[in-house]
Amino acid sequence: MALRTLTDLDDKKFNGKRVFVRVDFNVSVSNGTVGEDYRIRMTIPTIEYLTKRGAKVILASHLGRPDGRDDDYTLAPVAKRLSEIVGSRPGIKVRFAHDCVGQPVEDEIGRMNNGDILLLENLRFYKEEEANDLKFCKKLASLADIYVNDAFSTSHRKHASTYGMAKLVDARLAGFNMRKEVEYLSMMKDNPIKPFKVVVGGVKIKDKIGALEHLLLKADKVIIGGAAAYTFLKAKGFKTGKSLIDNEHLPWVSKALASYGDKIMLPTDHVAAISPADTSITMVKGDIPDGMAGFDIGSETIERYSTEVSGTNGAGMIFWNGPMGMFEVRAFANGTVNIAKSMALAYWRGAKTLIGGGDTLEAMKKSGVAENEVSHVSTGGGATLRYLAGDEMPGVSVLNGQ
Incomplete structure (x- = not known):
């Protein structure tokens, strides 16, 4: 899609x-301090491009799911972190507005010099944002001469700031982060570099079915880990003990295995335990005993998966979405750590490597793999999967006048 x-x-x-x-x-904010700031840093090229060209840059975002105005969800700590990242450039100021619409905001904008940056308060302090309320859209649109969307991760939603207000502004553009997301994901969806391999983990199969239906057609291999693997194994007749199973989508999984079984790789051994808090873990091959659950892929599976991911010989494309196990617990992190390192090795060997989803980024960081050791880290979780599934992306299509 050209933007x-x-x-x-x-x-x-x-x-x-x-x-x-x-x-x-x-982003995550704890005691007034921003944690992982990847999403903030990804917007810097767009912000700096605009400030250098004398624009008055008005930034708008949501944070969490507040129920009305709630200071626990204020963007003030984000404004502080943004100031630190942008640094002190002579004459350039990063300001914070304590609202996102209304006369005080308009007055604040009126005081901006060319090249200044103003971050508005949390858009979701107003229920009208998610409702795409026309009056609220008009208030936001009145603040803008030019509209830019650099938030791919929210573009699957028809909210006021991603869709409704954009329709009311004549000049609509994609930011650099948005452009990069669409370019990479379009390549993967429509014309992936071969061999094309997909690594899928995490818990919920439901959220990934649309993307998997499309990717299974294009992929040479689909490597399944995480809790998602146990639903696939149950569909194949294996005993899965107390492992998490998505019974609702077992029929879809059975159908996928029947159609694409030759492409789908599943774990052959597991790190099992009675509960996540159980210190006496067991390496299990094949069936998982009653009373136990799988919490990570086993050593045999790790070796097989790692070889498949890293052995690209400088060619192809790999997409990873979702950890291989409960990586937050050290005893169940080995599978995820090895996949992350294999992704980095594939990248250094010349493959195009893409990572999608917040959990996957966190897993990558915990594995000691840096952002510059993959081709692209998508800032979108649900949006990435929706785009790959071919679903409507209102925040993207509105930029092209739709």
């Missing part, structure tokens, strides 16, 4: 203009 981006507009058109940038600063 009209920042570079498609003449530089002079940004000078002195109010550029409203929808970003995704939905």
Whole structure:
């Protein structure tokens, strides 16, 4: 999908203009301090491009799911972290507005100099944001001369800031992060580099069915781990003990195995225990005993999966979504750590490697793999899977006038 981006507009058109940038600063905040700031850092190229061209940059985001105005969900700590990242450039200020609409916000924007940055307060302090309320859309649109969406991860939703207000602004552009996301994911969805391998973990199969239906057609191998693997194994007739099973989607899994069984790789051994808190773990091959559950892939499976992922000989494309086990617990992290390191090795050997989903990024970091050791880390979780499934992406399509 070709998108009209920042570079498609003449530089002079940004000078002195109010550029409203929808970003995704939905990051973890604890005791007023931002944790993982990857989503903030990914917007810096767009922000700096605009400030250098004299735009008045108005940033807007949601944070969490507040029920009305709630200071526990304020974006003030994010504004502080953004200031630290942007650094002190002469004459450039990062300001924080204590609301996202209304006269005080308009006054704050009126005081901005060219190149200044203003972060608005949490959009979800207003229920009208998620409701795509027309009056709220008009209030947001009145703040902008140019609209930019750099928040791919929220673009599967028809909210006021991702869709409704954009329709009311004539000049609509994609930011650099949005462009990169769409380029990489479109390549994977429509014309992946061969051999194309998909690694799927995590818990919920339901959220991944749409993407899997599309990817199973294109992929040369689909490697299944995490709790998702136990539903596949149960469908094949294995005993899975107390392991998490998605019984509702067993019929879909059975159908996928019947159609694509030659492509699908499943664990042959497991790290099992009575509960996540159980210190006496057992390596189990084949069936999982009654009373026990699988919490990670076993050593034999790790070796098989790692060889498949890293053995690309400088060719192909690999997509990883979802950890291989309960990686938050050290005893069940080995599978995930090895897949992360295998992804890095494949990248250094020349393969295109893509990682999607917040859990997967966290797993990668915990494994000691840096962001620059993969080709692309998607900021979208649900949005990434929805795009790969071919679902409607209102925040993307509206940029092309739809």
